[in-house]
Amino acid sequence: MxxxxxxxxxxxxxxxxxxxxxxxxxxxxxxxxxxxxxxxxxxxxxxxxxxxxxxxxxxxxxxxxxxxxxxxxxxxxxxxxxxxxxxxxxxxxxxxxxxxxxxxxxxCDEYIVEIVEMTYDILKEQDTERIKRFCLENRVSFCKSYNRMISYWNEFYRYTYKNFHNYIGRKLFRECFGYTRSMERST
Structure with a gap:
């Protein structure tokens, strides 16, 4: 297994x-x-x-x-x-x-924001090119993960992080994992 x-x-x-x-x-x-x-x-x-x-x-x-x-x-x-x-x-x-x-x-696409915050705090100071390559190689799954992260923000954290652009999950996926809108269009 x-x-x-x-x-x-x-x-x-x-x-x-x-x-x-x-x-x-x-x-x-x-x-x-x-x-x-x-x-x-x-x-x-x-x-x-x-x-x-x-x-x-x-x-x-x-x-x-x-x-x-x-x-x-x-x-x-x-x-x-x-x-x-x-x-x-x-x-x-x-x-x-x-x-x-x-x-x-x-x-990081799950509902526990403390894990997302912790991961971002650690990775934002590191070179994440290996992670970005992995995410690009798995573009379809990765875009689903991005959308899943958004749905958890919407369900649980929308009132704490009123502006999605400031939400830590968005920062993690964009800055450390390499998410871009063009990834969605090419899936």
Whole structure:
């Protein structure tokens, strides 16, 4: 269930991480919905949500740096927003590899503005060309993510951020992820 979310050369590392998570939680349950992207001409697919207690603090010392990155990606799909935020923050603090980018982008089209704010605060100071390339490669999905982010602003944050042009999600998608209106027209 998680192997398709990472490059083939990480199969053993993914199995180790999932095994450690599963051992502590008995089992990891996942939603039937999946997220799918293309990355470097390969399909990347991972569960929309996972249902597992965050036991990462107990196993972190037993993982390599790459395995920790995998763990943060997996937990970025948690059903618990606080867990998602914790792991996306940890991922953004690392020198993350390109295969982690889909997990970072996906969590930013969701309804928890604190994750969007945190991500923007970190990425606005970084070179995000790798993320922009990924978003351009997945133009159709990325434009849907942009529209989804707008719908959450409209539903939950319209009164806090009265002017959409000042909304942090818009800034993140435009400045850090490379969204432009022309992307919509060419999909």
């Amino acid at each position: 998680f192997q398709d979310g990472f490059p083939n050369y990480l199969r053993e590392d993914v199995a180790i991480v999932v095994g450690m998570i599963s051992y502590n939680n008995v089992a990891i349950d996942v939603s039937p919905d999946t997220i799918q992207y293309i990355q470097e001409q390969n399909v990347v697919r991972f569960p929309y949500r996972i249902y597992a207690i965050d036991s990462s603090d107990e196993i972190m010392d037993n993982l390599s740096l790459r395995q920790k990155m995998i763990l943060h990606c997996i937990y970025s799909r948690s059903c618990d927003g606080f867990v998602r935020q914790k792991h996306v923050y940890a991922l953004l603090q690392m020198d993350y590899e390109d295969w982690a980018i889909p997990y970072i982008v996906k969590v």
